Amino acid sequence: MGHLIMTNLYFACTDCKIYIDAGYSWASWTLEEADVVKRGARVSVEAVLAAEDYWNPPRAESSAWLYNGVLPSVHRFLETHREHSIIFATITEFLSTGDEGFLDWMQVGFMPQLLPRYFVERLGFKSWDQVCNFVAENGSTPWWWMLDWENVHDKAVKKFQQAVESKVAG
Numbered sequence: 001m002g003h004l005i006m007t008n009l010y011f012a013c014t015d016c017k018i019y020i021d022a023g024y025s026w027a028s029w030t031l032e033e034a035d036v037v038k039r040g041a042r043v044s045v046e047a048v049l050a051a052e053d054y055w056n057p058p059r060a061e062s063s064a065w066l067y068n069g070v071l072p073s074v075h076r077f078l079e080t081h082r083e084h085s086i087i088f089a090t091i092t093e094f095l096s097t098g099d100e101g102f103l104d105w106m107q108v109g110f111m112p113q114l115l116p117r118y119f120v121e122r123l124g125f126k127s128w129d130q131v132c133n134f135v136a137e138n139g140s141t142p143w144w145w146m147l148d149w150e151n152v153h154d155k156a157v158k159k160f161q162q163a164v165e166s167k168v169a170g
């Protein structure tokens with residue numbers, strides 16, 4: 001999915017099916033190479049929270065995306081899912097795009113992929129029209145939006161409606 005050779009890395013809660021950008025090569029250097037986490041394995045939240053290097057990138061403009069985007073959202077994510085099963089992984093290690101299982105997942109945090117649950121659980125949308133308007137105005141069309149393959153668009157609409165119903169019921 002990434003356009004560089006370096007692979008995108010995520011924290012993924014396999015209980016809630018929610019994932020978040022871990023900070024790309026910064027996470028690789030300060031967590032993986034420091035043996036705080038292992039790729040594809042469950043993480044110790046305590047160990048990650050205690051990894052000083054990860055939370056304190058050099059104060060420079062080039063690390064503003066970490067300070068302002070990635071790190072605060074990852075911190076909230078780890079606190080929220082502290083008692084759950086969280087893995088550190090590339091996207092293909094927890095989310096298969098070969099079936100519509102990816103529609104069960106939601107990305108949060110820094111520059112999230114727009115998936116059906118996000119529209120309901122984060123943006124509070126109740127109708128698919130709201131989603132369509134948002135996508136049109138936003139100019140960032142989700143990668144699956146125009147997908148002909150396997151009626152993905154219809155399945156996304158259905159997933160969205162299920163999420164709306166379960167929110168109303170819950």
Ligand SMILES: [Zn+2]
Pocket residue numbers: 013014015016017080081084085
């Ligand atoms: Zn969770």
